[in-house]
Amino acid sequence: MSDQSTLPEVVPDDDPGTERGRRGTRGTTSHARSIRPGFIAKLILIGTVDALGVYGVLAAWAVQSWGILAFLVVALAVANWAYFSRRMLPAKYLVPGLLFLVVYQLYAMGYTGYVAFTNYGDGHNSTKSDAISQIAAQNERRVEGSPALPLTVVRQGDDLGFAVLTEDDDVEVGTPDQPFAVADDATVEGGRITAVPGWDVLGFAEVAQDQEAITSLRVPFSEDADGGSVRTQDGSTGYVFRSALEYDAAADTFTDTDDGTVYTPSASGNFVSEDGERLTPGWRVGVGFDNFTSMVTDSRMAGPFAQIFLWTFAFAFLSVATTFALGLFLAITFNERRVRGRRIYRSLLILPYAFPGFLSALVWRGMLNERFGFVNDVVLGGASIGWLTDPWLAKVAVIGVNLWLGFPYMFLICTGALQSIPSDMVEAARIDGAGRWRIFRSLTLPMLMVSVAPLLISSFAFNFNNFSLIYMLTGGGPNFIGTPYVVGHTDILISMVYSVAFESGVKQYGVASALSILIFIIVGVISYLGFRRTRTLEEI
């Protein structure tokens, strides 16, 4: 458990002079006790971390994020224990990295797994109680026959609010977050509020300027969503609004006060009437494997999904195959001592690899433009070929651009691998009468594969998730028609996840996470195959 085990035979146990700083049990000159610059730096760092942590705990308490709070408490305890304990040397070096790893990778993966089994997404973003208060607020109507209240728009910092003159001639002030409360000492002139202490009264011009924000402003009477609210159309008269839907906490139902329709909670996380009419928003509920099966059971999606699935494999495989073939060919071509200027060739050939990949994809996007692009306009003499708009040509273009981007890497590693093949072996084969092709097939290639095969597998895994290329070059297009998500012929799984989560109008985090899990599984299998080849696990 301590570093002592790393040098069992070097330190004689009877020599106290070498015991310093290891366990500190003898105490006199232990490094942690003596005040050195390093110790002070440690104190300052840990102190800062603790201060931030405590702030976080309080903030999490305030917004009732119990998960974050619990994590912070545990993390703080671990950090302090690791750095102030004499033991646990490895922990001192591992804790910072592990904390980040746990939050931003392990937790993120686990959370993906959780979300995949829920209907989290637009319309199901939050908890049930949030959904209830939002439904009540969104379905407010003006209360029939309620009086028109003289109203003044007020401002405090960036917060807009209303001041109204109630029927009892009280002045009440409130904002959307802060229900109406009586304001004393307000000035009322001719039935209008002209000044409220602590608030700026907005003039006509300012009201006109902020009209949109003001007409959508809703100031509630109480924290309770059923309490009703005041809204205004013109900035000078307010009307009382009350929800047309009343929530009955005991029965857990909404009732429409106009026609008596009753909405009951459904398994899919919505309040639904008997006719099947749904109230929005809903809330998050578990949906089992629905997200996983939705790609296959939805007839609009099944075909495109199958195409995307196959294309992802085809894209990754073809990318590796083409770049490797070209890279190997070039490596062999320039692995010949008698070629002059090899150094120049090599450094120019890796330029596409040195140029940032995201920029290359964007440059090619412009060059392959159907009407104005360099390729059609200049190279092909004014042709009009839909490189990025035809389903098949777009696939060709994606593979081609990825070949341009990726062959230098293969060129580099193949060159390295070729140079490590002993030349006397090649010589011996030649003396035995093997021809060029025979030497390549029976000697060079197998020797090369030993070191290159694992790289090919990781290259496959990389291209399997090559989001930037697809997104920047074609954006996944040309798009399929009639699919519920915006996906296209060149979309691969990871870009489909992005589209489902963020770019298809209705955000569906649940479905997107389910697709991510699918990719996790595939990548896991691929990497497992890679591991079996490299036997890395045995080297630990």
Add this chain to the structure above:
Amino acid sequence: MARTAPLQEPRLRGRRWWSEIGWRHVVGVVMIAICVLPLLYVLSASLNPGGTLTGSNELFRTFSLQNYVDLWPRQFGSWALNSLLVSGVTAIGTVLMGGAAAYAFSRFRFRGRRAGLTTLLLVQMFPQMLAFVALFLLLLSLNEVFPAIGLNTQLGLICVYLGGALGVNTFLMYGFFNTVPRELDEAAKIDGATHAQIFWTIILRLVAPILAVVGLLSFIGSYGEFIIARVVLQRPERFTLALGLYNWAADERNARWGLFAAGAVLAAIPVVLLFLFLQRYIVGGLTAGSVKG
């Protein structure tokens, strides 16, 4: 062209020269043309003040630095700063955390060491970006507690990148740390050095090459990273170069092509220089890292 053979070997001429050597030059020249043409095209487009796609097709028709001047009022400067900040801090953090973890795994024997290494190896198989939806939701909920590392902040993005640091780099560094003879730390320990002194003043200096490689790879990686950055940063003034330049290039109607080209040239220069300058190390690091797993 025919003066190719070294002195000892017989000079090749005519058909023999073509079949053994000459075709290699042809291949080389053609490939170089293919490699360089798109890059020349960007350079030419960046010097064309018209700034549309069509206008850029005649290479080097005009020469004007107008695009380079126009970049700055349009937030290019802040994108560049954001990119340098995010990538720089990520690179430093990655080197420190990865180095510390590799030191622990390489020099200490403790319970859970093997399990820890195996876990890292497993984690390393799954790129962090696969979980970008969950990362978005995580930062969304962090917004309420720690707005400074929530959505739409550079710090939040850096934290996310650092979360991926250990998984990717520890193995590469671990292998290298193991090559530093242990006798060195033992000697230092006998002389009274603490574990921290050994780490900071002995080990880190000896493994400087791998630190440079990891730092550079991390810098280049986060400099070009797109998907997580796009999910985290939503306001234009917070963008990194990758996000900002994407917006210009993808915006076909407003004809920002010239601006994009100029921005691309400027954005590429540091990376290309770093790469060409440190090519040997980067390639070595890439292959070593991949072979390790």
